[in-house]
Amino acid sequence: MKTSSGKDERRLYSDLAWAWPIISPVEDYKEETELFSKLIKEHSKIEVKTSLHLGCGGGHNDYTFKKHFKVTSVDISEDMLRLAKKLNPEVNYQYGDMRIIRLEEKFDTVIALDSINYIKTEEDLQRTFITAYEHLKQGGVFLTFVEQIAGQFKQNNTTHSTHSQGDVEITFIESYYDPDPADTSYETTFIYLVRVGGKLEVHSDCHLCGIFKLETWLGFLKATGFEVKQVKFTHSTFTEGESYPMLICIKPL
Numbered sequence: 645m646k647t648s649s650g651k652d653e654r655r656l657y658s659d660l661a662w663a664w665p666i667i668s669p670v671e672d673y674k675e676e677t678e679l680f681s682k683l684i685k686e687h688s689k690i691e692v693k694t695s696l697h698l699g700c701g702g703g704h705n706d707y708t709f710k711k712h713f714k715v716t717s718v719d720i721s722e723d724m725l726r727l728a729k730k731l732n733p734e735v736n737y738q739y740g741d742m743r744i745i746r747l748e749e750k751f752d753t754v755i756a757l758d759s760i761n762y763i764k765t766e767e768d769l770q771r772t773f774i775t776a777y778e779h780l781k782q783g784g785v786f787l788t789f790v791e792q793i794a795g796q797f798k799q800n801n802t803t804h805s806t807h808s809q810g811d812v813e814i815t816f817i818e819s820y821y822d823p824d825p826a827d828t829s830y831e832t833t834f835i836y837l838v839r840v841g842g843k844l845e846v847h848s849d850c851h852l853c854g855i856f857k858l859e860t861w862l863g864f865l866k867a868t869g870f871e872v873k874q875v876k877f878t879h880s881t882f883t884e885g886e887s888y889p890m891l892i893c894i895k896p897l
């Protein structure tokens with residue numbers, strides 16, 4: 645069994661990057677990405693033609709975003725960028741860290757989805773919001789959502805799913821644990837039961853993620869200069885009552 649804890653962000657998802665298109669197929673992202681695109685267009689005060697996606701991973705959201713916008717995307721993992729480029733050759737992929745990257749261009753919208761949860765300190769959360777603000781045109785929307793909220797964390801919450809492609813079958817287990825609820829990080833552990841032609845290999849990976857109070861998110865966003873609206877992010881696959889705060893952050897005209 646392979647384990648790694650609190651690993652360098654550049655190595656996130658690297659060990660089993662090849663498995664991600666099997667575990668989370670691109671079709672699974674269509675419904676949420678259509679919703680995100682709709683929210684951006686509805687709330688933007690300018691016409692939305694260009695987007696910057698911070699932490700694009702394997703490009704699964706981009707596969708749908710590119711139908712709506714001219715997409716530029718950034719990630720800190722070369723392995724994920726390689727997968728994303730293969731899936732979306734027409735997208736402008738750039739290597740970079742959302743906390744510090746500065747591109748020449750400003751965009752009509754900036755998006756950070758299931759990547760901003762890798763931001764583990766209040767200082768880095770503020771820096772990421774400044775990155776979004778600096779790259780956004782006036783009247784544009786920065787769209788993000790909050791996956792874990794301090795005080796609402798479910799210790800040992802664990803989910804599993806099984807996926808197959810050809811002679812590869814992967815059972816994927818995801819488990820959340822917060823060793824110290826007083827600090828701003830928690831652990832996400834992935835366990836992969838990989839069977840190739842029936843032969844079992846077990847892999848595991850532990851990622852350190854960030855957790856803050858909702859007021860902390862809202863306070864930093866407002867201090868950065870955004871006007872913030874909140875809506876509930878729900879999805880047809882979520883359990884009853886499951887939703888996440890979706891933050892629609894407008895850069896004033």
Ligand SMILES: C[S@@+](CC[C@H](N)C(=O)[O-])C[C@H]1O[C@@H](n2cnc3c(N)ncnc32)[C@H](O)[C@@H]1O
Nearest residue numbers: 699701702703704705719720721741742759762
């Ligand atoms: C769950 S994946 C995103 C998957 C994506 N939603 C998709 O459509 O495929 C999270 C990504 O965030 C990236 N990430 C984590 N910290 C980052 C940072 N500081 N800057 C840029 N990307 C980061 C990771 O490398 C990883 O690829």
